[in-house]
Amino acid sequence: MAELLSMGLFENRGRLLVVRKKEEATPFAGKWLLPAALVAEEDSAEEALERHAFRDLDVQTGAVEFSETLYLEDEAQHQRYVANVFRVAGYKGDLRLRAASDYDDARWLTSDELTGIAMPDVLRDWLQSGRHQPDQPAPVPIATGATAPDNRTAWNAISRAYQDRYQIPTDSIQWGPFCPSESELQLLGDVSGLRAIVIGCGGGQDCIALAKQGATVIGIDLSDKQIEYGRRLADREGVLVTLLQGSAEQLQEIEDESQDLAVSAHALNYVERADRAFAELFRVLRPGSRFVFSVAHPFDACLEGGPPFGVIKGYWETQQDWQWEFPERSATAKFRSWYRSVSEWFSLLTDAGFVVERMLEPPVEAGESPWDGSYDKEKTKLIPTTLIIKAKKP
Numbered sequence: 242m243a244e245l246l247s248m249g250l251f252e253n254r255g256r257l258l259v260v261r262k263k264e265e266a267t268p269f270a271g272k273w274l275l276p277a278a279l280v281a282e283e284d285s286a287e288e289a290l291e292r293h294a295f296r297d298l299d300v301q302t303g304a305v306e307f308s309e310t311l312y313l314e315d316e317a318q319h320q321r322y323v324a325n326v327f328r329v330a331g332y333k334g335d336l337r338l339r340a341a342s343d344y345d346d347a348r349w350l351t352s353d354e355l356t357g358i359a360m361p362d363v364l365r366d367w368l369q370s371g372r373h374q375p376d377q378p379a380p381v382p383i384a385t386g387a388t389a390p391d392n393r394t395a396w397n398a399i400s401r402a403y404q405d406r407y408q409i410p411t412d413s414i415q416w417g418p419f420c421p422s423e424s425e426l427q428l429l430g431d432v433s434g435l436r437a438i439v440i441g442c443g444g445g446q447d448c449i450a451l452a453k454q455g456a457t458v459i460g461i462d463l464s465d466k467q468i469e470y471g472r473r474l475a476d477r478e479g480v481l482v483t484l485l486q487g488s489a490e491q492l493q494e495i496e497d498e499s500q501d502l503a504v505s506a507h508a509l510n511y512v513e514r515a516d517r518a519f520a521e522l523f524r525v526l527r528p529g530s531r532f533v534f535s536v537a538h539p540f541d542a543c544l545e546g547g548p549p550f551g552v553i554k555g556y557w558e559t560q561q562d563w564q565w566e567f568p569e570r571s572a573t574a575k576f577r578s579w580y581r582s583v584s585e586w587f588s589l590l591t592d593a594g595f596v597v598e599r600m601l602e603p604p605v606e607a608g609e610s611p612w613d614g615s616y617d618k619e620k621t622k623l624i625p626t627t628l629i630i631k632a633k634k635p
């Protein structure tokens with residue numbers, strides 16, 4: 242008769258935790274597995290997993306979510322197992338193998354690195370291809386309430402967890418999930434000697450990238466925590482940039498026609514009055530300057546984040562509230578975003594006086610980014626994650 246196993250799927254930044262059973266520990270002696278507990282008759286699968294994680298890995302698991310049932314066979318024992326896999330949303334404690342553990346090794350591996358280790362094929366196949374969920378919890382839409390979530394408070398609340406999770410590079414502007422970065426797209430041309438403004442600069446990485454290429458950079462962001470992070474990062478990298486807390490809708494510290502380039506990457510969806518932001522950018526740019534920005538593609542918010550990718554929002558429904566969870570840091574916040582249709586972005590730009598030169602909707606195979614682990618790749622094969630627009634002040 243098949244026995245019951247309860248397995249824990251621990252994920253961190255695109256890697257998952259695998260453990261190797263000791264040679265003398267059955268079942269699956271000497272094999273790599275997800276942490277797995279035998280479930281006794283009087284136990285629930287969740288309780289068995291929780292006890293096992295504490296006894297073997299010295300952590301207290303928080304909420305777990307059922308993910309899949311797999312049918313495994315330990316060929317050496319001629320024994321079959323029904324394994325219920327639970328995604329572990331968060332845990333307390335520093336993961337380590339206890340002396341009494343059934344395991345003698347534990348590693349965080351990418352799906353690709355599972356090839357070539359001694360692991361039951363059924364488990365490996367599921368981990369590599371059947372597991373459609375993203376590696377990191379993705380933002381989930383929530384009912385739009387009467388009170389608008391405060392985006393400044395929200396970004397302050399998750400800033401540290403966001404920066405820790407995504408580790409955004411500072412060598413080239415990152416346009417968005419699965420998008421080629423600026424070093425490949427070359428939308429800005431030579432920025433050396435230009436005065437550049439970055440709107441919604443977050444942790445300052447894009448500002449630092451521009452400064453490294455010889456631009457004089459001002460970054461504006463609504464969140465003081467993001468600005469503080471950016472200042473520390475610029476110091477660490479030995480780069481001079483000016484980072485200011487403020488809103489894209491009011492650039493009062495910036496003089497008329499004082500900038501030669503404006504950039505924004507995945508920030509303008511958080512701005513309610515994009516018309517005001519564009520009017521301000523038009524004011525501060527000198528004639529002939531470029532404004533290049535990326536936003537979440539308006540189709541992306543219309544479909545669920547995971548299979549079967551059902552429609553959750555109409556294309557012309559602009560406003561959406563959602564929640565972002567960072568269980569690894571016990572951080573969470575509610576956000577409000579504005580998803581304008583492609584033609585609306587075009588009209589907002591031209592109404593402000595800009596000339597639109599190019600629009601890009603990079604397909605998934607086009608690039609890699611720090612955020613890829615938070616997206617379901619199958620979804621990104623259907624619709625673009627990001628819309629990039631290059632405009633010019635005539």
Ligand SMILES: C[S@@+](CC[C@H](N)C(=O)[O-])C[C@H]1O[C@@H](n2cnc3c(N)ncnc32)[C@H](O)[C@@H]1O
Nearest residue numbers: 396441442443462463464467488489506508511
């Ligand atoms: C996704 S981050 C973009 C920064 C960077 N490109 C990145 O992806 O991490 C979005 C940023 O927009 C900022 N933001 C939101 N609303 C804003 C507003 N009205 N004015 C300026 N910045 C804003 C947030 O504080 C946040 O740091």
